[in-house]
Amino acid sequence: xxxxxxxxxxxxxxxxxxxxxxxxxxxxxxxxxxxxxxxxxxxxxxxxxxxxxxxxxxxxxxxxxxxxxxxxxxxxxxxxxxxxxxxxxxxxxxxxxxxxxxxxxxxxxxxxxxxxxxxxxxxxxxxxxxxxxxxxxxxxxxxxxxxxxxxxx
Numbered sequence: 001x002x003x004x005x006x007x008x009x010x011x012x013x014x015x016x017x018x019x020x021x022x023x024x025x026x027x028x029x030x031x032x033x034x035x036x037x038x039x040x041x042x043x044x045x046x047x048x049x050x051x052x053x054x055x056x057x058x059x060x061x062x063x064x065x066x067x068x069x070x071x072x073x074x075x076x077x078x079x080x081x082x083x084x085x086x087x088x089x090x091x092x093x094x095x096x097x098x099x100x101x102x103x104x105x106x107x108x109x110x111x112x113x114x115x116x117x118x119x120x121x122x123x124x125x126x127x128x129x130x131x132x133x134x135x136x137x138x139x140x141x142x143x144x145x146x147x148x149x150x151x152x153x
Contacts, residue, residue: 005117006114006117006118008107009111009115010081012081012114013080013081013111016088016104016108017040017084020036020092023100027096027100035140035147036091036140039140039144040087040088043087043133043136043140044084047078047129047132050132051076051078052075056076056125057076058074058075058119058125059121059122061119076120076122076125077124077125077128078125078129078132079115079120079121079126079128079129079130081111081115081129082127082133083133085107085109085133086129087133087134087136089134090134090141091140092104093141094145112129
């Protein structure tokens with residue numbers, strides 16, 4: 001069971017955005033899909049920039065089930081998994097149907113649990129990732145909403 005939890009949490013950073021792009025493309029419109037992709041990439045760059053500014057190391061003695069999974073990213077503040085998951089959740093809350101949102105909620109909270117359980121992040125790193133993800137997701141939603149208003153003029 002723990003290997004399944006690990007893989008779901010580890011790959012949620014890929015599962016959530018790919019399923020979101022597919023959902024948005026078929027359930028809404030191409031513009032919202034493209035906005036989401038651009039904002040998700042921006043969120044990723046912000047996370048990378050923050051990690052290299054803060055330079056807070058990951059906890060020692062993390063459990064590696066996938067070989068060298070922490071090799072390329074030595075910094076843990078803020079948690080990229082938590083930030084990406086909560087970014088998508090807070091961006092989607094206004095657009096998606098309740099069933100899709102429930103799935104994203106589940107994955108969004110499995111990822112931080114997995115990251116904490118396998119000592120990839122501290123609680124503080126996860127919390128900061130969740131806060132940044134939520135803030136960036138809400139700002140992205142507002143930018144999308146305002147850009148649509150400007151296009152309608």
